[in-house]
Amino acid sequence: MSKILIKNARIVNENSIIEGDLLIDGEYIVEIESSISPKNVETKVIDAEGSYLIPGVIDDQVHFREPGLTRKANIETESRAAVAGGITSFIEMPNTVPQATTQELLENKFKIAAKSSYANYSFMFGGTNDNLEELLKTDPKTVAAIKLFLGSSTGNMLVDNEEVLEKIFSSTKMLIAVHCEDEATIQKNLQKQKEIYGEDIPINLHPKIRSEEACYLSSSKAIALAKKTGARLHVFHLSTAKETELFTNKIPLEEKKITAEVCIHHLWFTDDDYDKKGTLIKWNPAVKTLKDREGLWKALLDDRIDVIATDHAPHTIKEKNNVYTKAPSGGPLVQHALVAMMKKHKEGKISIEKIVEKMCHNPAKLFKIEKRGFIKVGYYADLVMIDPSSPWTVNKDNILYKCGWSPFEGTTFHSKITRTFVNGNLIYNHGKFNDKIKGQRLQFNR
Template identity: 50%
Template sequence: MSSTLIVNARLVNEGCEFDGDLRIEGGRIAEIGTGLRVRGNEAVVDANGRRLLPGMIDDQVHFREPGLEYKADIATESAAAVAGGLTTFMDMPNTSPPTLDSAALEDKYRRAHGRAWGNYGFYLGASNDNLEAIRRLDPRKAPGIKVFMGASTGNMLVDNPQVLDAIFRDAPTPIITHCEDTPMIDAELARYKAKYGDDIPVACHPDIRSREACKKSTELAISLARRHGTRLHVLHISTADELALFDAGPIEGKRITAETCIHFLRFDRSDYERLGNLIKCNPAIKDASDREALVAALASDVIDVLATDHAPHTLEEKAKPYLQAPSGLPLVQYALVAALELVHEGKLTTAQVVQKFAHAPAQLFNVKNRGFLREGYAADLVLVDNTPMTVQTDDILSKCGWSPFDGMTFHSRIASTWVNGVLAWDGRQLLGDAMGQRLEFDR
């Protein structure tokens, strides 16, 4: 494998920005310094002062395979991710069939081999009846165990109190949770059906899947984690109300961590009128005040991780009435540039975006040798160009063919993405073959 020298870069890593060079050899970061000299016939990339970041790690995606490949698959969605600077993904278990045992888990790894453009890990899911599979899980074979503490796809709502308690007690990996209280949601939905019949406006979605339902379920998850000393990560925080449940401070040493998603930072209730079901997701996008509180919580280290919850559906599905339209948005291709808008707006620094989108997930899930610009680490790299870019339908790589950001102009674009030391995206197109590798967890 040939070497590459990136010169004149603005490196962003571990809270610092500095000018320097970086050498790639054998798929690894071989050297970081200043004034590095070209060796032999190695390729040279002049960054011209552009920012060089570690590849982003998205710990929450739904790539829909197996069972729903008509709307997305591992190959198409990982290609979109790499084009967006996301070099590692962790995929959710609510596929068809769901990933509820070791055989289903290994089937996903087999599917990803040779087809995933980014590096990959797959969660084991929890249900009311797979406690023994959870107990037997080798912690080196999955980033974590996903517990749906709210309505979900398939047989994955864990609502048996005894089973839930045992999962939190016995889980051999971090537990990640979707927290919404299903009885509260069902009661609100019945109330809105009584008022509107089957013609419920999509703008009611954040009231049906309410902030109270989020907070109640999150409180339950945290109480279970504290009782058993569980390593708990609460996904997609969508409300200001939940923030007081989490501690501020660096992720190191925390047993309970929080995450939010890019769509909660770029959209709010006012966008339902324009985008309708295109931004229908669970938990729901809520108020502008929630959006601002979530951004502030990222800056103050109350929220530890930023992710996408990439969950594509076809436009035909999204065009159905509210009650039939599925929840979820395709986000991986433009998540990083959307996050960097917060830098341009003065709300976060680039180093904070890198911390939340690369360093923290690597630390949380004990990902081996990824997520940082460090010598000896995998050369998963992203070069960011501060020139405007407008999202256009023809450029979308996700199989569903649409984006909630369509027509929006961002101040940054992804100039290059390297995966395991190989240039996979040159700012215009994918190059070569899918080079993603199975994640290793240092546990």
């Protein structure tokens, strides 16, 4: 690998923006100064005039569907889309086929990624009602976290035995990430609507079925159990204003034992969008009211919510076009997450420094990821260059997801990801990819 010198960049890091140069040597950032001269003729020079340079985004919640569900997506296609969207590291969920609920099945996913992933990667181990012994074998230095589903999104991965749940919380020192929706509440609400509408329930009733009550009941129980056992808990994809009251901003992130995340779709859409978007914006938890969206934004900006993620979960368009009870929940987001947040910046909703904090710095801190998430000498050169004044519109021709559709189709973004570096390699360059170099397995300082 030759040296790469990025000049005249607006470098965004740790709540500041500085104009300067950055030198990459091999996999690492080796120098950051106001001005750096090329060391030799072999140094590749890139002029970033007018562009922001940020750390690579770390997406802590994706579903890339491999193995077993590759008609929807796979690690190669979705990591490629992720890198085009400025995501240089991802953490993938265990609900594939087979589910990653043994150490052998988990390692099989790592082997697939080593051969095919454009981005750096890790995977979560899936907890169930009966695999505690296997769960406790998980290596905290090489595996991101334990994932528990406390709602029905994933069928038989639902952990609904309270005694088992307490044992898991009490037994592991690893971070436990949870999907929180109360199953009994959801089933009661669903049955009520089925009695009225049968299978073809209007999509705008989705947030009534997967309700505020279902979310709050489950989140509050998980948090109470974490406090009781001392477990390290991370609550995925908050969707209600009420849930944000369960979290604190009184202590630094490094000292928090209980943390929270919000996803792009819950910051972007509201229940008013169901009429236009239909099941394309059917997610679990559901997109809810304008009041909920405003509450999530408030908690994000005052640091009760720590991380922005995607919950990227593609399905085929044929699957999504089914009636309500048969249309799966989830949608593709990794290619458009960062530019969506940049649009919110342009609207005055959030600073670029805050975007970097929530999408780059905080996931690295929260999961204790080694040498990533910041622009620092000695850190891996996972970097993203953003042109803030280059409008483009999402359409079928520029969507990179294997499923071929996006909930953002027709949306015009004002910023464009022009270059993405992964471990010092220029993997994405103005629409072109380096297919020869793969990402690395994330390591954790635990």
